[in-house]
Amino acid sequence: MQNIIDRFISYVTIDTESDPNSETTPSTAKQWDLANKLVEELKTIGMSDVSIDENAYIMATLPSNVDYEVPTIGFISHFDTSPDFTGANVKPQIVKNYDGNNIVLNKQENIILSPDYFEDLLLYKGQTLITTDGTTLLGADDKAGITEIITAMEYLINNPQIKHGTIKVGFTPDEEIGRGAHKFDVEKFGADWAYTMDGSQIGELEYENFNAASAVVTVKGKIVHPGYAKDKMVNSMYYASEFVNALPKKEKPEHTEGYEGFFHLTQIDGKVEETKLQYIIRDHDKAKFEGRKTLMKNVVDELNSKYDSLIFSIEIKDQYFNMKEKVEPVMHIVDIAEEAMKSIGLKPIIKPIRGGTDGSQLSYMGLPCPNIFAGGHNFHGRYEYVPVESMQKAVEVICKIAELTASMAQK
Incomplete structure (x- = not known):
């Protein structure tokens, strides 16, 4: 040896x-x-x-x-x-x-x-x-x-x-x-x-192995002087937290095993004016994998509808299958x-x-x-x-x- x-x-x-x-x-x-x-x-x-x-x-x-x-x-x-x-x-x-x-x-x-x-x-x-x-x-x-x-x-x-x-x-x-x-x-x-x-x-x-994709959620805000921000400032970081909390809380790496898939938030880059959430999406089952991508897109649509303005956008890229x-x-x-x-x-x-x-x-x-x-x-x-x-x-x-x-x- x-x-x-x-x-x-x-x-x-x-x-x-x-x-x-x-x-x-x-x-x-x-x-x-x-x-x-x-x-x-x-x-x-x-x-x-x-x-x-x-x-x-x-x-x-x-x-x-x-x-x-x-x-x-x-x-x-x-x-x-x-x-x-x-x-x-x-x-x-x-x-x-x-x-x-x-x-x-x-x-x-x-x-x-x-x-x-x-x-x-x-x-x-x-x-x-x-x-x-x-x-x-x-x-x-x-x-x-x-x-x-x-x-x-x-x-x-x-x-x-x-x-x-x-x-x-x-x-x-x-x-x-x-x-x-x-x-x-x-x-x-x-x-x-x-x-x-x-x-x-x-x-x-x-x-x-997993089917895999990456997702980047971009949240747009508006920056104004905090002393005069009433009804004007839109803090993208607060809105970004709504997206994070809208995904299934138990479908994360730390709560899954075996064939169970997940959403994994890997990085947050945030300021008042713009926040980016970087995710990876994983699932062994192809239909469930596609469902995860659809769910993220639906959450973006629902949040944009809730606030009656285009604050959220998402870009999803397949990585491997x-x-x-x-x-x-x-x-x-x-x-x-x-x-x-x-x-x-x-x-x-x-x-x-x-x-x-x-x-x-x-x-x-x-x-x-x-x-x-x-x-x-x-x-x-x-x-x-x-x-x-x-x-x-x-x-x-x-x-x-x-x-x-x-x-x-x-x-």
Whole structure:
């Protein structure tokens, strides 16, 4: 497992935080630092057709080692980290033979990773954990996935007795800001289907995700001197609060789980003259998703009618859709992943993603793409950690999927 630890640490110590306010691809120049390293590493382990384009999308091929036709499969991960929390100067800590007690991430700042709060820690007693030092995120999302894919390819190259068809590898920038698949060349990639290695807990296998949209509600007011404001001032912030309170109070992220959708107010920018409310809208069910968008538009209309003037306006943009629609017609690709997990002693955890994935966009671009665990927990923050044994199992799953795909094609 030491090779996994060393490889993973070499990746997470390179800052690749993406920037939603940038219009370039990749959104930050520092993402090139890891991208170029990955290109050289893929060449070093013996991959073929290694390429990186002008937007830092990386592709490589492991040629088939059988003399019969096998579907071409792919494995994809992203190398950027979330702007939600700093990814600069990551200092990973290795906790060997975890004993189930509190882990002191940062003694000076009294930052504790505790199983009293993060109960999943207790699943990994006796294992080796990689944590942060409490001041940054770790970057297991998704550098664990990259580690697993490259390690699996290296293992297959060094063990040619494992029979497999052609395997494609793809690494993308800017997934954390919703652009990971925007410039992915599906035709060049050339796979019949693929898997993103971007899930969390060991055993996760996902082929459903939210339908997603963003909404910006703009509320117009009128500013006059407050000393002479009677019957003249219109404070947009007060009116904006009416919109917020008009949406279902229990349909928020903090009150929902499983297949339940939500409205999430992510940002308020307000002054007397104008207030903007930024929302994200999420639901697995397409009809309910459309209903949520309609509800927001209706609230705007009702409030404008109530005040007999056009104070409110709304702009809604679809972001991505539930990949289930594209994966269900080819469910054998999920079945193969499920069988791969079972064959190495894992119990598959098949559940919907309460979020998005590059796999969703790729599925709608013609590349069906379920999501497989990468092993990390508590992504996007100081409490992020990953068990090394989970990464090792992910490597085994990748290799087993390749082997099963080849053996099924032979029958």
